[in-house]
Amino acid sequence: MSKQRPDHPAPARRKPAVRPSSAPAAVAGAPAKRGTTAVDLRIYRAVFNAVMSHRLPPGTHLGEADFCELYQVSRTTVRKALQRLAHDHIIELRPNRGAVIASPTPDEAREIFAARRAIEREIVPLAIANATPASLQRIHAAMAEENAARQSGDRANWIRLGGEFHLLLAELAGNRVLQRFMAELVSRCSLIIALYESPGAHMCGNDEHARLVTLIEEGETVEAVALIEHHLLEIESRLRLRETRRKVKLAEVLDVA
Structure with missing residues (x-):
């Protein structure tokens, strides 16, 4: 005698999450990686967008202490954001100088x-x-x-x-x-x-x-x-292939609330 199946509907299969349009994400870089927190992602996006809109010029020094003060976070959080920016070629991490906006030759x-x-x-x-x-x-x-x-x-x-x-x-x-x-x-x-x-x-x-x-x-x-x-x-x-520099204040270009 065969067993009867329980008279209950099978649980509905969960639909995969629909990924939102990547147009806004593209402006702020790639999607967040595992281990990324809301704060270091915010720092990443702030720097990325400031570079994209030309408010942070190449060669600008990014001091860890400045980010800690502006965002009220630890150096560990700041370093996560800076490492991801370096991975995406937005900044360079230089010995004895720290992070600077990349300056392609x-x-x-x-x-x-x-x-x-x-x-x-x-x-x-x-x-x-x-x-x-x-x-x-x-x-x-x-x-x-x-x-x-x-x-x-x-x-x-x-x-x-x-x-x-x-x-x-x-x-x-x-x-x-x-x-x-x-x-x-x-x-x-x-x-x-x-x-x-x-x-x-x-x-x-x-x-x-x-x-x-x-x-x-x-x-x-x-x-x-x-x-x-x-x-x-x-x-x-239209590019003039010679170096130019201008100084900026980090707090003014990152729109920190």
């Missing part, structure tokens, strides 16, 4: 831009192949934010959103490895632009972004790839 700048062109030449066709009405809507929304920042004269936010636009294309390409590469390359390019950009030069031309979106919508892969390469070469051509 002119040769490194050229190599980084060459790598970014190679990566984006792969990303654009994938973004076109995977385009959906929803993804195109997100691209248009990102471009609208960028235009709004430009029209309001908010240069720092415009620069940040220009980087976000490229990171969104990487996300929509559907290749997580390329997306991780782009997160690093965009942040390193922001450093390079902060160090070498000519006065009054802009990181990204909104007209070229608009043209790129049109080509993506039309499925014009060859033209879109040619445009992204021209776009990045144009940005690089």
Whole structure:
């Protein structure tokens, strides 16, 4: 005689957590790693965003004691954030000097831009192949934010959103490895632009972004790839490959409440 099953429904399977859009996360770096606390992640994001918006220039010294005072945390917490920033090439940890915002040389700048062109030449066709009405809507929304920042004269936010636009294309390409590469390359390019950009030069031309979106919508892969390469070469051509420095106050650029 076979056993009867209990007359109870089987427990519902738990759905995997839906990961939120990575556009905001991309601006603040990669997702939090295991062992990361809310405070050291806050420090990481504050420095990352300050670099992306050009408020923390290359060569700026980041004193552990300053972070301890600003955030009321221990040196252990500060060091976790600084180590992650160093891993992502945002800062350099130098013997006897501590942490400084990374300062790529002119040769490194050229190599980084060459790598970014190679990566984006792969990303654009994938973004076109995977385009959906929803993804195109997100691209248009990102471009609208960028235009709004430009029209309001908010240069720092415009620069940040220009980087976000490229990171969104990487996300929509559907290749997580390329997306991780782009997160690093965009942040390193922001450093390079902060160090070498000519006065009054802009990181990204909104007209070229608009043209790129049109080509993506039309499925014009060859033209879109040619445009992204021209776009990045144009940005690089506006850089003056010589070192500049300006001093900043950490508390003023990190927006510590």
